[in-house]
Amino acid sequence: MQSIFWTLEEVARRAKQFYERDIRRNVEYGENIGKMIVIDAETGEYGIDATGVETALKLKQKNPNARLFTMRIGYDVAVSFGGTVERTTE
Known part of the structure; x- marks a missing residue:
């Protein structure tokens, strides 16, 4: 996939659009x-x-460059924007 810079606001807007529409x-x-x-x-x-x-770990495993947006179902408050998820093995 093509690497395109998106602001946090753009990630949120696109994810919310998917959520509302689909x-x-x-x-x-x-x-x-x-x-x-x-x-x-x-x-x-x-x-x-x-x-x-x-x-988030599963989606990042499928696509390490995924731009992820997390929210609580049934609430209007988003809890995080994008970011990096790393799994540590000990």
């Missing part, structure tokens, strides 16, 4: 409310888990 109706129900969703702002691929950490 994802929300599939995830906002019962047991998902309050869980974390991580969205790849370039592809719209996403995953859900309790903290967002495992999903």
Whole structure:
């Protein structure tokens, strides 16, 4: 994939656009409310888990340059923008 610089605001805008257009109706129900969703702002691929950490690691493993946006399902507050996720082995 092409490497393009996006501001944090652009990552958030694109991810929220995917969420509103394609994802929300599939995830906002019962047991998902309050869980974390991580969205790849370039592809719209996403995953859900309790903290967002495992999903972010999986998405980064698939695409190390992914621009990820994390938010809590059912809430209007975003909790993080992009960033780097690294797994340490000890």
